[in-house]
Amino acid sequence: MGSIYDFAAETIDGRPAPLSDYRGKVVLIVNTASKCGFTKQYAGLEALYRKYGDRGLVVLGFPCNQFGAQEPGDEEEIRSFCSLTYDVDFPMMRKIDVNGPKAHPLYAFLKTQKKGVLGTEGIKWNFTKFLVDREGRVVDRFAPTVEPKALEGAIEALL
Incomplete structure (x- = not known):
């Protein structure tokens, strides 16, 4: 089955x-975007990170430009936007693809572990969320419309 620990990414600063x-x-x-109707969820994601970070929660943002070209900026623009607009302190990664032949291997894995509506694997839009337990297993997938605050119960159950 594997776990997320089998994968690597690059930080928004280009570090392994x-x-x-x-x-x-x-x-x-979470696959994120700066010019999306759900972009305001950055605030909720940061609130979760601040509330539960000391108990062991990490939020990882993966910018993606595959949905309506809503993440057109480069890494520096994305980092600046997240910092200045939402005071994001959780780890942000380099921009990736989440669908298609160039999908990041982590996302290829996540989609097989927790399918979407009607068993589909593809990510439908920005701010799809995957919740992973302390053993690196994907335990849930949440649609973009699910607000971060609504995840508190699921997060607390894993902490």
Whole structure:
């Protein structure tokens, strides 16, 4: 079956980010965008990170430009936007694809572990959320319309 610990990413600053660094943490993985109707969820994601971070929650943001070209900026523009607009302190990664032949291997894995509506694997839009337990197993998938605050019960159950 594997776990998220089998994968690596790059931080928005270009540094290696093996997901094994998050071993023993509860991880919320989200594909993000700066010019989306759901962009305001950055505030809720940051609130979760601040509320539960000391208990072991990590939020990982993966910018993606595959949905309506709503993340057109480069990494520096994305980082600046997140910091200045939403005071984001949770780890942000380099922009990736989440669908298609160039999908990041982590997302290829996540989609097989928790399918979407009617068993579909593809990510439908920005701010799809995957919740991962302390053993690196994907335990739930949440639609973009699910507000971060609504995840508190599921997060607390894993902490």
